[in-house]
Amino acid sequence: MRQSKGIAHHAxxxxxxxxxxxxxxxxxxxxxxLRIRRLEExxxxxxxxxxxxxxxxxxIGEEAVATGALHALTPEDNIVATYREHGHALLRGxxxxxxxxxxxxxxxxxxxxxxxxxxxxxxxARLFGGNAIVAGGLPVAVGLALxxxxxxxxxxxxxxxxxxxxxxxxxxxxxxxxxxxxxxVLFCCENNLYAMGTAxxxxxxxxxxxxxxxxxxxxxxxxxxxxxxxxxxxxxxARTRIAAGQGPIFLEFKTYRFRAHSMFDAELYRxxxxxxxxxxxxxxxxxxxxxxxxxxxxxxxxxxxDREAEQEVxxxxxxxxxxxxxxxxDLLKDVYTPGGPA
Amino acid sequence: MSHxxxxxxxxxxLQEALRQDPRVFLMGEDVGRYGGTYAVSKGLLEEFGPxxxxxxxxxxLGFVGAGIGAALGGMRPIVEVMTVxxxxxxxxxxxxxxxxxxxxxxxxxxxxxxxxxxxxxxxQVAAQHSHSFEGWYAHIPGIKILAPGTIEDARCxxxxxxxxxxxxxxxxxxxxxxxxxxxxxxxxxxxxxxxVRREGSDVTIITYGGSLPxxxxxxxxxxxxxxxxxxxxxxxLRPLDDATIMASVRKCRRAVVVDEGWRSGSLAAEVMARIxxxxxxxxxxPLARVCSEEVPIPYARHLEEAALPQPEKIVAxxxxxxxx
Numbered sequence: 244m245r246q247s248k249g250i251a252h253h254a255x256x257x258x259x260x261x262x263x264x265x266x267x268x269x270x271x272x273x274x275x276x277l278r279i280r281r282l283e284e285x286x287x288x289x290x291x292x293x294x295x296x297x298x299x300x301x302x303i304g305e306e307a308v309a310t311g312a313l314h315a316l317t318p319e320d321n322i323v324a325t326y327r328e329h330g331h332a333l334l335r336g337x338x339x340x341x342x343x344x345x346x347x348x349x350x351x352x353x354x355x356x357x358x359x360x361x362x363x364x365x366x367x368a369r370l371f372g373g374n375a376i377v378a379g380g381l382p383v384a385v386g387l388a389l390x391x392x393x394x395x396x397x398x399x400x401x402x403x404x405x406x407x408x409x410x411x412x413x414x415x416x417x418x419x420x421x422x423x424x425x426x427x428v429l430f431c432c433e434n435n436l437y438a439m440g441t442a443x444x445x446x447x448x449x450x451x452x453x454x455x456x457x458x459x460x461x462x463x464x465x466x467x468x469x470x471x472x473x474x475x476x477x478x479x480x481a482r483t484r485i486a487a488g489q490g491p492i493f494l495e496f497k498t499y500r501f502r503a504h505s506m507f508d509a510e511l512y513r514x515x516x517x518x519x520x521x522x523x524x525x526x527x528x529x530x531x532x533x534x535x536x537x538x539x540x541x542x543x544x545x546x547x548x549d550r551e552a553e554q555e556v557x558x559x560x561x562x563x564x565x566x567x568x569x570x571x572x573d574l575l576k577d578v579y580t581p582g583g584p585a
Numbered sequence: 586m587s588h589x590x591x592x593x594x595x596x597x598x599l600q601e602a603l604r605q606d607p608r609v610f611l612m613g614e615d616v617g618r619y620g621g622t623y624a625v626s627k628g629l630l631e632e633f634g635p636x637x638x639x640x641x642x643x644x645x646l647g648f649v650g651a652g653i654g655a656a657l658g659g660m661r662p663i664v665e666v667m668t669v670x671x672x673x674x675x676x677x678x679x680x681x682x683x684x685x686x687x688x689x690x691x692x693x694x695x696x697x698x699x700x701x702x703x704x705x706x707x708x709q710v711a712a713q714h715s716h717s718f719e720g721w722y723a724h725i726p727g728i729k730i731l732a733p734g735t736i737e738d739a740r741c742x743x744x745x746x747x748x749x750x751x752x753x754x755x756x757x758x759x760x761x762x763x764x765x766x767x768x769x770x771x772x773x774x775x776x777x778x779x780x781v782r783r784e785g786s787d788v789t790i791i792t793y794g795g796s797l798p799x800x801x802x803x804x805x806x807x808x809x810x811x812x813x814x815x816x817x818x819x820x821x822l823r824p825l826d827d828a829t830i831m832a833s834v835r836k837c838r839r840a841v842v843v844d845e846g847w848r849s850g851s852l853a854a855e856v857m858a859r860i861x862x863x864x865x866x867x868x869x870x871p872l873a874r875v876c877s878e879e880v881p882i883p884y885a886r887h888l889e890e891a892a893l894p895q896p897e898k899i900v901a902x903x904x905x906x907x908x909x
Binding site: 321352353354355356357358362364365366371372373374376379381382383384385386387388389390391393394400412413416417419420423576577578579580582583 | 610636641642644646647648649650651652653654655656657658659660662677678681682686687688689690691692693694695726727729748749750751
């Protein structure tokens with residue numbers, strides 16, 4: 244068993260090799276990681292100020308996964324995400340103000356304040372939640388892909404979930420169905436090594452998660468989830484293959500959550516040195532360093548991108564602050580769809 | 586009018602839906618090659634092919650969730666869960682996803698899904714295959730619950746259920762599959778109202794699904810004794826049709842609720858509470874109910890019969906109420 248002190252999970256070596264993108268796209272990836280980071284830092288602060296309540300799960304440290312992945316998908320693709328989905332929603336095009344307003348519980352939120360941090364939805368962005376039952380989104384993703392397969396739309400459904408979901412029956416049922424019916428699903432496992440506070444090797448008899456997906460005959464690959472380039476390349480290749488009708492793919496993004504599981508987590512289950520070691524592999528500064536070394540970024544540009552992100556956050560907070568509370572008279576709205584058959 | 590069984594009526598409704606709308610497909614365990622566990626989908630594979638009559642693995646959670654996703658993706662899936670007993674394996678998707686998506690998304694995503702399942706006891710299949718959980722499901726906002734207790738409803742409820750933009754659960758009682766009767770050539774039923782199946786004036790027997798024939802039999806027995814019992818078929822367990830229930834209760838001034846669910850926390854309890862809230866001063870006698878005994882349904886025939894609502898128990902409850 245894991246020792247209670249010391250580093251149980253060492254961070255991988257930093258990414259090497261040239262960044263295979265031009266300056267513009269490289270800076271887009273960096274900008275989007277910064278946007279997620281600044282949005283979430285502000286969210287944590289606003290949680291402390293009691294502006295945001297309920298559960299708040301931060302993605303800080305894992306930004307390379309959503310950023311690399313979502314830039315490899317098309318606007319027509321379907322996204323099914325978890326309760327740690329601020330970044331996915333943001334990069335899917337949900338305005339930051341509407342995300343912040345949702346966390347405030349305001350009517351202007353992307354789910355009219357009915358969902359909160361864990362349930363961000365956007366029909367135009369084809370973002371099907373914000374699902375807060377672990378592995379609950381997987382069967383839904385399989386069904387979306389089934390519809391696309393039957394209708395011949397050419398869409399791909401990308402389903403994000405954590406390592407903890409792999410222990411759920413829903414994972415196994417879903418991967419089996421997707422493989423059996425050769426559906427266009429990209430299973431994106433964000434393996435941050437802990438299911439809430441239980442380490443992977445404390446709950447999985449087979450900690451190699453790709454082996455589980457591979458047992459269903461699904462192509463399964465492990466990817467460095469701290470490297471936005473590795474993520475982007477893997478998802479781009481996987482999407483091409485899936486869209487060509489070659490069946491579902493499972494990608495395991497090895498990543499790390501720098502912050503607590505939620506705002507109620509004393510982090511008794513991992514050593515501080517481990518967190519510090521992984522922070523040295525933070526996706527934003529390692530990518531920035533690579534870009535600088537290649538002459539695709541200088542410090543002034545970095546600061547400008549960061550300032551832009553900060554300004555977007557400020558405006559999002561202003562938007563949320565100015566938002567309205569939905570009248571209590573509308574409480575029962577949207578339990579059922581208006582206009583159903585009598 | 587056509588003469589057919591409850592099973593055949595269900596099959597015709599599926600066939601009609603599949604013919605009329607290319608978005609409709611049927612998915613579940615043994616619906617295709619086997620012909621349906623209760624032979625409801627027999628012959629449909631031959632007509633519609635394996636894409637639309639889709640056999641699934643034994644993965645209730647997975648394929649019910651896939652039905653939700655397919656509905657979100659523009660299809661009109663009909664998911665068959667073999668029996669209500671196995672629907673417990675899919676409860677998370679039904680309750681946490683199907684029922685919540687519209688509200689939780691601020692009205693952006695409706696789930697136009699129909700889930701059919703067999704329910705009920707009475708065939709000596711013992712405790713794990715004899716549940717009646719319609720009442721549990723009727724507890725949950727965001728879904729609609731239908732319980733066809735007549736051949737006409739078996740033939741006609743599916744079409745409006747498929748037109749409904751929200752998830753609809755349709756419960757088929759296993760003892761009804763072989764029941765035969767007349768069906769009008771044109772369907773004219775809604776999925777919102779209760780229906781009086783036998784007129785009366787002395788007492789309302791309120792029931793649904795598999796207990797409906799038992800209530801009608803009890804009413805016939807009571808009629809021979811000069812007691813005119815009205816039989817009210819709830820048909821739709823969520824949302825309940827309070828207006829029709831209260832109208833009948835106000836007319837008869839007495840009511841017995843018959844429900845195959847266990848007594849504690851049952852749908853019968855909900856119906857009685859509503860009557861007390863809305864029609865208390867119209868009552869001439871305390872309400873009564875006939876439910877299943879609070880025991881897992883046993884295998885032995887005599888014990889199973891004793892555990893379930895029976896016409897004799899309904900007759901006895903009415904006689905007691907009337908002091909007859």
